[in-house]
Amino acid sequence: MLTSSPSGDIAGLIAAAKARGQAALSEPDSKALLRTLGIPVPPGRVVRSAAEAALAVNAIGPPVVVKAVSPALTHKTDSGGIVFPIETPAAAAAACDTIQARVRSIRPDIVLDGFLIEAFRPAQSEWILGLRMDPQFGAVVMFGLGGIYVDLLRQVTFRLAPLREQDIEALLTEKPAMRILDGARGGKPVDRDALKATIRALSGVAERSDIAAAISEIEINPLTVTEHGVLALDALVVLRS
C-alpha cells in the first residue's frame, strides 16, 4: 500500500481518523496530507509485517528508515519506534521485529498499525515548520530551528496567517539561527524559493475551511532544507478535539 492518498481525500482521511477516536493522524496519513499540499515527503510505503518490509526495501531502494506506525505513538524516538539507516531486506525485517518488541515493552497499550518504510534522507539541517489553530490568535505559522533543540534554543518565529510575502521573509530572517539558511561553514545557501513555497502551502491550509476546522495543529519536524529543496522527514497532524 502506497502512502499517497487520492488528492482531495484529506477530509475523508480526517473523518476516518476521528471515527476511530484518534487524537492525531498517523505519520503516513499526516504525510499524505502534506503531499496533497505539494509539500515533498520521502518516498515510502506502509507494510503490515516484517516480510513485507523486506520486499519494500527493494521497491524503494536502500538505504531506508523503518518507523513504527500508530497515531498514538507521537514520540517515536523516545519509544524506540525508529531504526535507520537500513541497507538490506533482512535488516529491514529485523528492524520491524526490534521495533515491535521495544514498543511492546515501553507502551504495552499500543497496537501498531504497521511499519513505514521510507527512503532514508539524512537531516542536514533540521528546521521546524508548523501551523497551529490558536484559540486566541486563530491560524499561527511557526518556523525556526528544529530537531531536538527546539524548546531549548527557541529560535522560532511566529506570524499570523494569512501571510504576506514580507511575513514569510520575516519568518526566514528574524532569529539569528536563520542565517544558517544562507549557508554556514562553507555550506551552500538553501533553496529559499522552495522553502517559501512550502511555508505558503502550509499556511494556505488556514483558508481551506474543510481541513482547518478539523485540525488543531500541523507540525513538520524535522523539515530538512538544502540547496536542492525541502523534504518533510516527519509530520504530525493533531486533530481538533
Next chain:
Amino acid sequence: MRDITPLISPRSIAVIGASANLTKSGGVLFHNLLNGGFKGPLYPINRSAGEIMGQKAYPALAEVPGQVDLVYIVLPQAHVEEAIKQCVAAKARAACIITAGFSEASDKGRADEGRLREIAAQSGLLMAGPNTIGMVNADCGMMGSFVNFPRWEKGGVSFFTQTGIFTGAVMLNVMSAETQRLPVSKSIDVGNKIDVDEVDFLNFAATDPETKVIGLYIESIANPRLFLETARKVRQKKPIVLLKPGRTKEGARASASHTGSLATDNEVLDGALRQYGIVRAEDEVDFLNALRALAMLPKPAGKRVGIATTSGALGVISTDLVVQDGLELARFEPKTIAAMRTILPDWLEPANPFDFWIGIDVKGPREAHEVGLGAIFADPNVDLVLCTLLAPANADFPGFGELVRKLRQTHNKPVAMVIYGGSARQRWIAELEGANVPVFNTTREAARALSFLVQATL
C-alpha cells in the same frame, strides 16, 4: 463598532458615593471633578447629605433631573451591583466603577464581576473598572480620579490602561517633572477591564481630534485578531505604543493575580505585533520615552541617524546603541564634511559619529555648536539626529536653547538629546522647553526613543 464617547467625553456626570470627606476616595474624586474645570452638570449622589461642597446632592440617581451620561461609583464592594442596576434603571449611558475587590481579589469577587458584566451586556451600559483610579479627560476638564493631580500638561497623548493605581502614579510622575512634561489629552484606566476594551478605545482615539499618539498599558487582549487588525489601521494615522507585560512565564502569573488576566502566548504575540507594526515597550521608562518622542517629534523620512557629540565615548556608545536598535548610521554629504572641517584642526577628519569637542577649543563654544549641530541637521542623508552633549562651563554659551530650537524648526527633523554634567545642564534643558526637543537621561534611552519613533511611524 460601538461609540464610547459617553464614557470618555460625557456631557453630564453623577458620582454615587460622593462625600464631603476629603480623606475618602468618594470625597477626593468629587472634589477633583468639581475643581477640574468640567463644564457640564455634576451631580453628587448621597443618601444622607443635602449638599456636598456647595453642590445639591441627590439621594438616588433616579432623582437627578437631567440625563446623566456617566456615573462614577465609589462605594463599598457590596453596594456596587445595586448601584449599577440604578444606572441601568435611570438610563445612564456609562459607568466607571472605582471600587476594588472583584476578580483581582477572590473567587467571590470574580463571580460578582461576572454578574456586572452580564448587566453591561444586556443593558448596553458602557462600563469601566472595577478596580481603577478613574479617568481623566483634559479636553472636557474631567478629572475623574481619586488621585490628586496637581497640574495637567494638555497635549496629544492619550492613554488607555488596564490596572489599578499604576496610571495615577505614572501621571503624577509625568506631571511633577519641572521640564519635559508629557503632553496628555486623556488617561482612561479601565482597571479589570470588565467591558470597554482596547479595541473600543482605538476606534474612539482614531477619530478623536485631540488624540495624536496612543499609549496602551494592557495586561490582557480581549480579542487579539480584532485588536491587531484595528491597531494596524489606526497606526497609519496615529502612532501606537504598547506596554504589555507578562513576557515571561513568571510575569504572566503575576499579571493573572494583578488584574485577573488570562495568559497569552508571548512568543506568538511578539511575532504578531511585529507583523502588524505595533511597537512594544518593555517597561514604564521605555513606554513614556517612546510616547514623549512621538508627541514631540515629526515622522522621520527614514532610519539613518546622524550623531553629534562633544564626547568621543558617548559617540561610540551612541553608535552601538543606534545599530543595536535597528537604526543605521548616516553617510554624510561632502558638503557636510566640508562644513565640519571648518571647526576642526587640519589633522582631524570628520566622521559619523561627529565629535566636535575640539572645535570648542578651536572656534569657541558657540560656533562649534552652531556648525557641529547645524551641519548634521542640514545633511539630506540624515533622517534623525542624536545629540549627546557635555555641558561644563567651557562648553557653555548664551542662547544654546535658541540655537537648537531654530535648527529643530528649520529642518523639521526628529532629534533626541542627552546632556551630561556640568554647570549649564539645567539651564540648557530649561531653554529647550516648548522647543519640541525631547531630552533623555541616558544615551540608551535616547537611542531607543528614536528607534521607537521609526518603528511606530514608518
